[in-house]
Amino acid sequence: MTKHLLAILVFLFSPNLFAQPTETLFLSGTDAANTVEWDFLCTDGRNSGEWTKIPVPSNWELQGFGTYNYGHNWKNKDKKLGKEHGLYKYEFEVPANWKGKTINIVFDGSMTDTNVKINGKLAGEMHQGAFYRFKYDISKLLKYGKTNTLEVDVAKHSANESVNRAERQADFWIFGGIFRPVFLEALPAVHMTRTAINAKADGSFNSLIVLNQSKSDYSVWVDLFDLDGNKIGKTVQAEIKKGTTETFVSGKFNNIKSWNPEWPTLYDLKISLKKGTDVIHEVTERIGFRTVELRQHDGFYINNEKVVFKGVNRHSFWPETGRCLSEENLLEDIRLIKEMNMNAVRCSHYVPDKRFLELCDSMGLFVLDEVTGWQDGYDTIVGPKLIKETVLKDENHPSVVIWDHGNEGGWLFENEKWLQYWDIQKRPVICPWLLHNGADTHHYPEFEHAIGRTVNGNDPFMATELLHGLYDGGHGAGLESFWRSYESTPLLAGGFLWVLVDEAVLRTDMEGTVFDADGNHAPDGILGPHREKEGSFYTVKEIWSPVQVEPVTINKKWNGRLFLKNKFIYTDLIDCVFTWKALKTKVGSTEQIVTGSGIAPSPKAHPGETAMVEMQYGNALEEADIFEFKAVNHEGYELYTWSWPVVQPTEKAQDFITEIHSDSEVKVNENGNIVSAESDGITVSFNKKDGTIISVKNEKGAISFSGGPLPVGVDSEVTGTQWDMNKKGEFYFEITYSKYPQKAVWTLHKNGLLELEAEQIKQSLKDIDYIGLTFNYPEEKVKGIKWMGRGPYRVWKNRIKGSNMGIWEKAYNNTITGESFENLVYPEFKGYHGNLYWATLETSESDFTVISETPNLFFRLFTPAEPQYVQGGVYPPLPEGDLSFLYEIPAIGTKFKSAEKLGSQSRKGIYRGHSGDENYPIKLWFDFRNN
Incomplete structure (x- = not known):
């Protein structure tokens, strides 16, 4: 057989000979890491008035143009509200063989009002709304096989006031520019404009097919493939008669694995439009089979299993690129969300990148997809258009299980109907913070918020914003109390922590490297702006572990x-x-x-x-x-x-102590109000009036440890001191107090170890933030610490989970959580640490070690600096001094709630005892030897 005859036979019998998939040509880059330069002019603000270049996609503020604004700035008359336009130009060529096709220009996101011209002619009406995919048919405006000119006028401030109220008068950063990709799509003259798919967990599906025109009879063929390309089941077919542009195709595939976040199985559904035997257009949609229900007075069911959403609110944000993200940014966010054992994400407060949803599909996350409206909704002119664009872009993603209609008042109820009108899956629609459509999503409930709601309600509940983070407060703090309470009722549907990342933006309009969170306004997350992990990251991970x-x-x-x-x-x-x-x-x-x-x-x-x-x-x-x-x-x-x-602190301490052998003589020197004891190269001086250490010296020199034991948390005065030598020839120094600890005894042993034992608590106490003993040591002399106990992050009374028992080490840092953006080092060095066994302070003088024999003892390590914009309960009290050993420590609150509003673990300490109780004294060993 000749090659020519073989080619003719292939031509005649190939079933997909005329198959035409949608072709795509990017005019911009694909993401923040892959951009294309366009000509650009900014009309006002920085670097305005001259044509230059800008990477697309991007937000122009981050590229050095225009005016930075936070969403609250509109209220401040002293703030300039940027209303500049960005004018873009770009030349591109269209393949000559595209002539006769339908060519759309597609924008995935442009802030905010966008006018598009092709070769000097308007492509269509101005688009309003920043976070939505919109397109124009520009087939008749193009020069095929030649150079074409694209001109785009983007107005940061919208001519529609409802758009400004919904998107730009909001509690987040306000940017401008074409921040998501721009591309051309080429479709056959007759093509499918919509392929909406409702694929159920049992393998059944229903698909709405919409054509751009219908001048003949057509057929639709549907084939399913696994991701290895293996065909599943038989082809499903349906007819579209001449003059009809819509049809439903229904069928069922057997032996399907349903989609869920734990097992995110995906398939490729190939939809072929045929005229006779010719395939004239072909679309492949990556789908998952899953069923979503909201059962009244019960809960959310996905694949017939009751779901508890463990989620977080997420802004699309990166400090250097604003809302314009890279593939790696998206991947990193999803990896970190899943690493915290979350199964859901709420897209606050706008529709996310298309690629983000594709990754949620493949990696496994439930998604709440949100139409913008921070605390005001779109009007009935622009709102229905944007809702349609939302649904049509995101409808086939199995990860999208709920539509959010705005946020905290950011809705217009007249528009809500359009979400389910366009969605053939009829997914649940919620209005975050309302009890609405059968779901209670009230924001920031107090722990005791229970009259007719949450654990005492009659409707499934999930706070779509829970435990508002700020600095080190919120997020993990209080979560265990809330969650264990919520788990007591079958109505628990979940919760979404506020928020994933600190939204501190790089200010290119300021000298140096400045990351700005607009005081405490910008979202303050579980992660830093570059995804640095705060302590709550691990708390959430443990509490929400499956x-x-x-x-x-x-x-x-x-x-x-x-x-x-x-x-x-x-x-x-x-x-x-x-x-x-x-x-x-x-x-x-x-x-x-x-x-x-x-x-x-x-x-x-x-x-x-x-x-x-x-x-x-x-x-x-x-x-x-x-x-x-x-x-x-x-x-x-x-x-x-x-x-x-595995061992008690006293066991570990005794193992250490018994290893140290020395028979040195203990020498004592008394001089006025000072008594000094020396043994095995260690000299310790005490104040006879108040019993505190004045100085410590070893063979290397002075160690600046002093000032304790000072009782903290109660008003207690020294009532007397005395010293003597015990029967073993060791120096002891006894201090008595009016209240706690009533008595404390120092003992300098022959081996050079200094022992302190302070009596157990004997008095009744209430409303205690902390109680124990404190000492002084100069912070500037500290280089680091290694210790056995909970770590490596500091703890609060209501955020113990996530700190594990182990051996830890960290260098000194002065991080202010959620604020030290230019030098954000985690774990923070300072603060409370849990369950101390021993700690070695590494210093510029001489390292020294403290060993505890007291179980569950907290160790306070210096005082974290107070953040600039403290609000709510996010800066709890710390005792006097620098190094403290405590029975009790305070809880931390959130931006909106003081700690006592966050449940039993967050309340202040209470001690009730009885005469004869054998509780635990604070017993410490200090090793100042020059090891």
């Missing part, structure tokens, strides 16, 4: 059993992997020796069930100090690693 470990005490006689609660929605615990490790540590060292490790058998446990897993640890705990247990999901991602101390 595997929960029931409370357990682990010691050397432990039976090896843990009870695991399955909090997944769709995953059996048998699909997870569990490992354990036992660790031996050494006081003053970060070295850890593994005394045993292994894989625990994965139990079979359906969602909602509790199962036992048993570790065969042999003799691994005999020498161990810490036990770790890790849960990993079926994709290989860590859900959480829990850790427990």
